[in-house]
Amino acid sequence: MNENTSPNEPALVHGGQLGEMAKRYHIARQNWLDLSTGIAPISYPVGLIPQACWQRLPQPSNALLSAARHYYRSTHLLATPGSQSIIQILPQLCKQRGFKAARVWLPIVGYQEHRKAWQNADFITLDYTDSPDVNLIGQGDIVLIINPNNPSGKLHTSAQLTNLLQMISVKNGLLIIDEAFMDATPEHSMAPLLSANTTHKQINQDALLILRSVGKFFGLAGIRLGFVIASDDWLTLIMHALGPWSVNGPAQYVGAQALADKHWQHAQREVLNNLSEVLHNVLTTIFNVPVQGTTLFKTLLTAHAPALFDALCKQGIYVRLCDEGNALRFGIPDEQGIERLRKALGTKNIRDAMK
Ligand SMILES: Cc1ncc(COP(=O)(O)O)c(C=O)c1O
Incomplete structure (x- = not known):
């Protein structure tokens, strides 16, 4: 089970x-x-892992965070035990942040764990085919984009998503972008928008949350490592929900090397x-x-x-x-x-x- x-x-x-x-x-x-x-x-070739990584409780790793900030081109991130762990808790966290009655727009075709999580938390879900129709998105709605989509491969450009984000931001909604398969086309990632030195006038940084997965491109699905890229308020909430030691020591060690190895x-x-x-x-x-x-x-x-x-x-x-x-x-x-x-x-x- x-x-x-x-x-x-x-x-x-x-x-x-x-x-x-x-x-x-x-x-x-x-x-x-x-x-x-x-x-x-x-x-990614995993070499010898220092004994201490197995022996000690894993503390937040500066080496991992610094490598991730460069790799994702964002300063606002948190290591997670894979995106799936966040997909499962996000609906409850959204309730805590005032999205109790939000409608959630989902791609009909896509990683179905998203749908399952929102429906399990009793959110109303609505489907879109290729891209959400901006005219139908209402006040306080949540929109999920899987970019590029798995399995359709549909890729939304960062220009398209910036427009969508502006609109959602004005309506006090939330745009969640699952970038599990983005590593081969990093130029379309929205992560750089969530950076200390990015100031985009019409964007409320609380309106954007990005999921990244280390498992796919690096061929390291077994270590269970990913990142959430979001505003400080979101990151604090997620960090508390995950609790201490959620990313194990060997994953932190291997992840730091893989993300730094250009x-x-x-x-x-x-x-x-x-x-x-x-x-x-x-x-x-x-x-x-x-x-x-x-x-x-x-x-x-x-x-x-x-x-x-x-x-x-x-x-x-x-x-x-x-x-x-x-x-x-x-x-x-x-x-x-x-x-x-x-x-x-x-x-x-x-x-x-x-x-
Ligand atoms: C689109 C998408 N998002 C997220 C995940 C989960 O990834 P992770 O291994 O980081 O939990 C998958 C897994 O297949 C996926 O296809």
Whole structure:
């Protein structure tokens, strides 16, 4: 059971459930190609971790905060044990900050843990398709943007979001931007707006809250590390809600190194750009249907998604069948993985699944 799941409520299905797939398809775990998540196939190389990181209670780390401030180009941030932990507590915190009766605008397609958290806290949720219609946003509304969106890949430019933020700010609302997949396109991040030396006339800094995740681009989902970027008032509230020691010592140590390592980040962007382009070409050539996505995943829109999912699983390739059943999301394979995928997609099994 997921920790935010009540006994009667099924956990949401995400990628990464390899053990379950191994059982269902009778293929040993080590024989799978797991492309079910948007986590980079190449991880930041974690070297030796000093013994003290394991032995001591983790205190806030200046090395981590300083590396994060440079990396995100923002002075207002707080380390978290991953974005999921914040997604779950944000609705209650919003109630404490006076958003008790707010309506919450959510993208129809997107990481569904957001919807679940707001609905569990009895907020009224409203859907938008690509971008929220500014004419419909009311006084005190909360708007969530996943930028770029997972799984659609839709990217909102910072100019578009600045306009939206101004409007929401005037209406005393809140704009939450989940930038879990932003690392490959940092020029579109809104984080620099929340900086000590940024003064934007029409923006109330309390109206913006950004979530960043270290797990995806750095391939470090296991250490559970992320950041909230927001005004001091928001950060204080979140810090108290998380309590002491919420980010463990090894995560702080590895995170500080990864966020400061510009050389590795540059190389990682290049590798991901190349691999994602190869994957894009393989998918468009074979399926001849639209492929969307980011450098961390590609999403194939097809009515045959459930049959293709099953046909790939039978060959030990685990992708993500999107919740709507009309798309498959492929994590980016490494070079070996791409060859295995290319071969698998050329088989009769796959052609049959397309009929
Ligand atoms: C859009 C989005 N936001 C947040 C998360 C959670 O990320 P984290 O690992 O930082 O908890 C995910 C996980 O897949 C995601 O897809």
